[in-house]
Amino acid sequence: SSELTQDPAVSVALGQTVRITCQGDSLRSYYASWYQQKPGQAPVLVIYGKNNRPSGIPDRFSGSSSGNTASLTITGAQAEDEADYYCNSRDSSANVVFGGGTKLTVL
Amino acid sequence: QVQLVESGGGVVQPGRSLRLSCAASGFTFSSYGMHWVRQAPGKGLEWVAVISYDGSNKYYADSVKGRFTISRDNSKNTLYLQMNSLRAEDTAVYYCAKDLWELLLENAFDIWGQGTMVTVSS
Numbered sequence: 464s465s466e467l468t469q470d471p472a473v474s475v476a477l478g479q480t481v482r483i484t485c486q487g488d489s490l491r492s493y494y495a496s497w498y499q500q501k502p503g504q505a506p507v508l509v510i511y512g513k514n515n516r517p518s519g520i521p522d523r524f525s526g527s528s529s530g531n532t533a534s535l536t537i538t539g540a541q542a543e544d545e546a547d548y549y550c551n552s553r554d555s556s557a558n559v560v561f562g563g564g565t566k567l568t569v570l
Numbered sequence: 571q572v573q574l575v576e577s578g579g580g581v582v583q584p585g586r587s588l589r590l591s592c593a594a595s596g597f598t599f600s601s602y603g604m605h606w607v608r609q610a611p612g613k614g615l616e617w618v619a620v621i622s623y624d625g626s627n628k629y630y631a632d633s634v635k636g637r638f639t640i641s642r643d644n645s646k647n648t649l650y651l652q653m654n655s656l657r658a659e660d661t662a663v664y665y666c667a668k669d670l671w672e673l674l675l676e677n678a679f680d681i682w683g684q685g686t687m688v689t690v691s692s
Contacts, residue, residue, distance in 0.1 A: 496678040498615070505665055505685060506607075506615065511678035517670075549615050557629050557675035559605065559617040 467562035474568040483535045485550035495533035495550045545569045572596035579686030592649040592666030600644035603669035608662035656690045
């Protein structure tokens, strides 16, 4: 399965908008899913498919995709959004790959 | 409630074996693909393996292919990961995760267990 590349760290001022990106060839064919992970906790699915949020995920989280790049956007970042964010994708054989993760700091 | 609970982790010597279990409850286990994902200390997530809802299809990361085996017992609502020939680089928290879509194998994992730690060390 191909690799997914994420920026290691991103910061955002409280209440502002931040975009976290994920690049990889598999994203030309398959949607990325996005996960939030806080220290000592299991990951939580925040975005899947074209732009779908599981129940309980605030609507300030949204997803988009263009070419080989998927993006997670947080509109009006809150202090509780500070976490590591991971994208993943799949290939035609159902193998899955995760990006390296992005550490989001809310200033 | 929907829940996954892993067990079986521990400290093991290099070259030895370990079997992890993941007990599912609160959903129709036999209708969903299931995954194992691991996270080495201070590192990112690494997908390990997936098994289809009926156990007929299994896929593995290159890093574990030939050493790890994923399986399931739908009568017991339990997922397994048999880990053989363990190496120091297999040291990680191992999570089981449920696929979002019924009967399909995709990359949206909507339910995760709390994880079980595996330490490979002499």
